[in-house]
Amino acid sequence: MTCEWGALALACGLGFATVYNGQPIGTPYKGDGFTIASTPYTTIKQGEQQTVEITINREDGFDRNLALQVASPKGLTATLATRRLTPSKGNVVTLNVVADKNAPVGRRVITVAAISDYGYAQPTTTGVHLIVEGS
Numbered sequence: 001m002t003c004e005w006g007a008l009a010l011a012c013g014l015g016f017a018t019v020y021n022g023q024p025i026g027t028p029y030k031g032d033g034f035t036i037a038s039t040p041y042t043t044i045k046q047g048e049q050q051t052v053e054i055t056i057n058r059e060d061g062f063d064r065n066l067a068l069q070v071a072s073p074k075g076l077t078a079t080l081a082t083r084r085l086t087p088s089k090g091n092v093v094t095l096n097v098v099a100d101k102n103a104p105v106g107r108r109v110i111t112v113a114a115i116s117d118y119g120y121a122q123p124t125t126t127g128v129h130l131i132v133e134g135s
Contacts, residue, residue, distance in 0.1 A: 039128070041131065076103060
């Protein structure tokens with residue numbers, strides 16, 4: 001498990017819930033001038049690959065760059081198409097998820113976090129909720 005930010009470390013490997021970070025699953029999470037959201041649920045089979053879109057909604061003329069991080073539980077490898085999102089790159093980032101052939105079956109959460117270069121220290125996160133099925 002790779003967790004680089006303290007807040008992310010708490011979210012790594014959590015099971016499914018109907019609430020994540022105090023919000024219903026699928027609800028965008030508020031940052032300083034932006035929200036971040038993903039598909040509420042995605043199914044993936046052991047040994048297979050899946051892509052998920054992460055959407056950044058910029059509000060009130062927010063035009064700062066965002067640094068992106070990802071933390072995935074054991075058996076899943078998650079890679080962002082870009083780790084830095086500028087306004088000129090758009091507002092959608094692709095997350096590539098690969099399930100190991102022996103990935104634990106069941107519900108898993110990958111955490112994606114964004115933090116602006118505006119100066120706030122806390123990242124805004126969203127949970128990518130997956131159901132891992134046997135191959």
